[in-house]
Amino acid sequence: MYAREGLLVLAATAALTAFAMLDGEPPRPGLPLLAGAGLAAALPLTLRARFPLTGALLSAAIALLGLVIPGWQGRLVTMVMFGAAAFRLPRRAWLVMSLSIGWTAGYGLLIPRSHAGLSVVTDLVIMGVAPVAVGHALRLHGERAAQAARLDHAEARRAIAEERAALARDVHDSVGHHLTAIRMQATATRRALRGRAPVADRALGTIAELSATALDEVRALLDSLRETPTGPDLEEIENLAKRLSTPRLPISVHRAGRSTPLPPAVGHTVYRVVQEALTNAARHSGASHVEVHVLCDRTAVTVSIADNGHGRAGAEGRGIRGMRERVDQHGGTLMAGPREDHGWRVEAVVPIGQGPGITASRGQPSSMAQDPT
Known part of the structure; x- marks a missing residue:
């Protein structure tokens, strides 16, 4: 140096x-x-x-x-x-x-x-204004490049997380179901035989034991693939805002309500909604400021992401659909659209008492609503 x-x-x-x-x-x-x-x-x-x-x-x-x-x-x-x-x-x-x-x-x-x-006017332009303008332009260019890199990194992490979640769902729906069925059939056959065939009883017991062990291993694999957060993710939201903030687009986070930990699935959904909304604001809004408000009470978490940019008209994109699907899994609601004065707002209400899949099982028989895995 x-x-x-x-x-x-x-x-x-x-x-x-x-x-x-x-x-x-x-x-x-x-x-x-x-x-x-x-x-x-x-x-x-x-x-x-x-x-x-x-x-x-x-x-x-x-x-x-x-x-x-x-x-x-x-x-x-x-x-x-x-x-x-x-x-x-x-x-x-x-x-x-x-x-x-x-x-x-x-x-x-x-x-x-x-x-x-040189004339005084020429000196003022070349010596006084031009160096400062060039330095400021280089600064803005560097900030845009750094922000684009951070956004690309966030997009890559989100794509990996979604791929892992999709893989976990596929394993859950196929392998988990078949292992559970094998164990149930082996157990039922043992009960029907009632020890009348000792060799078959031992074989069926081994099948039931192996299927139970395999099911436990599948569950452990699913826990690692689902990327389930261990906390409420409110601190992670603040870290996310710090990473995406720039002098041209400051992002502020305001929290209110209870401070007790949220259920991991609820905190994870809130974090993903904020991540997608901030990514959209940084890419498309042209805003100069974004505010994130998180309100936690006994029944739900309400999160609002508002910017002062131009409204983004048009059909609902994949990002908004993804946020809506995440919130719908908890029986919540999501609103995304232009603000009354100017800018764009995303607001989601995620219930705390309900977990993913409850809304999908409403109106179904109890045997269909239960998850064997």
Whole structure:
């Protein structure tokens, strides 16, 4: 790191010295003076990461002092430093812009007329505005790229989770059912024989025992595939908001109500609804702020995700359908649509007392509603 910073300072010093030798009019200043001035102007570059604005102001002062040297271009380093300040301090962009323009105006007033070269307006645009604009644009580009990477990572994790859940359902519906049927048939046959055939009784007992062991192993596999969270996931919602927040799209989370742990399935559903809604807001809303409200009471969890962007009209997409299916499994409700003033809102009510599959079993005979696995 120190070697890289040293090479940067040496390169800037050499460039400033060469520019002064080429642009300066006879009689040219001595080489030691030019090299010393170039080194003084290049040293603030080492502050561009930790103290960018301080480095920019220090470089501006050195550039003004360097006006006494004919042909010296120390202001080039100052332009770079103000661009770095705009990149590192996105929330102070207007302050950086004001200081840059103020320094440029002072430089234009103090520069000798014989060395002015450019008009005041041109200097204001090139030296004052352009570096700050470029630095801020690079910052926005980096934020968009980082946010896109985080969203892609979240999408990949969600796709993996959904694939694992689908696999768990398939195993549950097929293998679990058949193992249970084998065990029940073996047990019923043993009871019918009532020990009259000892060899068959032992074989049937072995079949019942093996099927029970296999069923336990399948259940353990399903628990690992279903990715069931161990807590209410409210802390995970805050971590998710922190990961997706940017200076251009801050996300705030507000919690109210009881603080006791939620059933794992309920917390998992709430988390997935918030994840999908925040992903949609970051990708499509064009909003400048998103608010997440989570209210927990004795009977249900109500979660609301609202942004101040433009409403997203059109047919219900796969993301909303997925959220609705998750909430429907608990007998809850989900609403997604434009807000009255502007923006988009997703609101879900997930009952705590009901688990997945209860609504699907309503109106069915009790033997059909029971799950043997």
